[in-house]
Amino acid sequence: MHRLDDELRSLQASxxxxxxxxxxxxxxPLDGPKSADELRALYGANVTEDGIGGEEALRRFVEGYAPATLSSDHPRFLAFVPVAPTKAAVLFDMIVSASSISGTSWLEGAGAVYLENEALRWLADLIGFPETAGGTFLSGGSLANLSGLHAARQAAKERLGGVRPDRYRILASTEAHSSIRTAADVMDLEVVEVEVNDPGRLRGEDLVRTWAKLTDAERNSVVAVVATAGTTNAGLVDALDEVADFAEVNGLWMHVDAAYGGAALASHLRERFRGIERAGSVVIDPHKWLFAPFDAAAIVYRDPNVARRALTQEAAYLDEINRAPDWNPSSYGYHLSRRVRGLPFWFSLATHGTRRYREAIEASITLAHESAHEIERRPYLELAIEPELSVVVFRRLGWDAEAYERWSRQALVDGVGFVLPTAYRGEKLLRFCFVNPLTTLDDVRAILDTLAIDPRPW
Amino acid sequence: MHRLDDELRSLQASxxxxxxxxxxxxxxPLDGPKSADELRALYGANVTEDGIGGEEALRRFVEGYAPATLSSDHPRFLAFVPVAPTKAAVLFDMIVSASSISGTSWLEGAGAVYLENEALRWLADLIGFPETAGGTFLSGGSLANLSGLHAARQAAKERLGGVRPDRYRILASTEAHSSIRTAADVMDLEVVEVEVNDPGRLRGEDLVRTWAKLTDAERNSVVAVVATAGTTNAGLVDALDEVADFAEVNGLWMHVDAAYGGAALASHLRERFRGIERAGSVVIDPHKWLFAPFDAAAIVYRDPNVARRALTQEAAYLDEINRAPDWNPSSYGYHLSRRVRGLPFWFSLATHGTRRYREAIEASITLAHESAHEIERRPYLELAIEPELSVVVFRRLGWDAEAYERWSRQALVDGVGFVLPTAYRGEKLLRFCFVNPLTTLDDVRAILDTLAIDPRPW
Structure with a gap:
């Protein structure tokens, strides 16, 4: 299995x-899911004592199983946050696969970690962080958010000395990403929900209003205020400067979840992110709007030393790497063994340069605004929120929740596109998320056209 | 960047x-690290506004940076837990890179998730779990352990109703992996340290002794007992049956960290794992001793429903996937966007069959015992622990900590091998970890020979 014999050489070619x-x-192809029973019926067991051989396993994957997975890079995959890797990033990801590089420590992966850090530095520059900033690439925004919040709690613990509150708490708006709530649950943090006013953007006054309701003891237990720069649901950027003011006045760590939206720091919309440079930690996922393949999320800390104290794993077999003054990615996130998942992003950035990134990001912002216009000029559609980044949320007049869902299912089956309903302020609506530079206005028009038909036939 | 033009086609070929x-x-090549200053001096900036072009970026990687990363699949990489992917797994990892499949939900990745689940089922069968068991692949053992402990706490919360203890607690031995302590810190769990008697294996009596010292309130707050099946430092398997008895009597969740050692379930040593089938959750990392590339850790739950209640992220844009009865990997670990990182493992398993896996694992166990014999027959060496799985810990008589370290650094520089000192019961020692079937006894002998020389010249 470990030697490239003739059979494996032939498999390699295939x-x-x-x-x-x-x-x-x-x-x-856009493709679509099948049920477990349908998939089971295709070929029966693949994992057997004797094996089915590489060519047969590949054939089954290509002919049977792959068509039952959506292509997340399809230009009409507009649900969730799509993935739209550059060809260079995808190709280099194959080198990462081929190379067995461990990204755990500098000792093991110096050359690769150095390059990942070069890509992180570009992100830190976009944020406006000082030269001392740094971080790591993790498998996703969920883990990156957790790592940032853990560093924030470490900072609070160091400030509080030995005093332990009844609960540690974070302040987060109702529009914060689901991973913030799950991270808090995993970390046993209480989320103090901050109600926001229309249209779903966190403002300083919302924080002040919430803060006023807390007791002194509760205030002392708050380890971070979470801001979102590009909400997943609506693509809105919180008033980061106001959040930063609030955090500064109250001595709190500001964590910014810019997993999806952070890419727009490279666009003409940079001004809307003013204040992000005052954060303690920022999450940006290159596999979202920075054209890296799954899975690469970045966390950047203003002061990575706090994170290192919080996250360095201690064990006899790790002494050699922990004792060295080197940059060990394992110390800046909750992970140890690690694929060098930031490398494909680095390679694509190095290959194409940052200007082409900016242009590609601008293209999605432009498309969002053009799509909003297309929606507004159709009498059966209505824009629900003015797009800020590249998410467009809109309603189909006269449709109920079930009609949206039937349409969405049928649109996928027909290969029209992958668009899911969402809910916004209790109302079922449709949502596009644009991050793929290959998505055109014609794609959008084709999808919108199918919404003209009354829902009953669907 | 997103279209395969002539330039990118040429890059693709390269x-x-x-x-x-x-x-x-x-x-x-084994290779070795360089300092950040040395790496900076090589070429200067790679990430620029205009880009340096793919061929040049590739050239710099191949000629300059790659030689500054260790090859984790080198047969003489014997530090930490090495990675030794099969060729089939590595090749299929390239297809995962090429395919932009999202492993987040069944809706997006049905065909791929189905196959991952087939590989998980093999692991569940090795463990001895019932048909209802299930789990997911995560980026590493750290995250897998955290997910298991979070599910355990969920179960405890459901049992305790609304009653909240002062702290939630876990019982873990002093030999448990570093990630258990960091997971507990992230989760704000208190670790009740269980002192173990020589030689570092957790036994039922150790738990009973520790339990006796706890107050009733503390006992009520314990959400899990953590057992290790293959300690990273010494490769020892806890007395799982005794731990299971203890857990059963006291109504506790048993979490087994078999990240490294779980592979030996497929070997003749299965009997040493007796009791693992009574666990609530088990972690096994295919990127360790099951020949998958970085990074693929598996968690398998006896009752995945508890995990689903603990880990399903809730948001309007996720309603469509959460409402469906499908198997969403995002609900069984702390992650959302997700590379289908279990697929290369599945492909290799399907290609070669499980028997060849068993043979390859046996080979490392045999090599560990042969190496122990080689150590014993050399007058300047002494075995520190009788190897149980495939870790060998031994001393070089007459050497102090500094001599071990100097030898280790020099051995890497000379390309002799990558072997790190560890500490065991306060003493600095050397440690081999065998998982690579290409490592031979001749490799081991060559390394051991260099230890004959007195440390002073190093």
């Missing part, structure tokens, strides 16, 4: 051929 | 050529 074909597909 | 060469290298 696999490379398929990978190259998949990368060249323009567009890839 | 990248595939390099990846194929890297995969064919037998062995790859």
């Amino acid at each position: 696999i490379v051929r398929y990978a190259m074909e998949r990368i060249a597909l323009q567009p890839p | 990248i595939v050529r390099y990846a194929m060469e890297r995969i064919a290298l037998q062995p790859p």
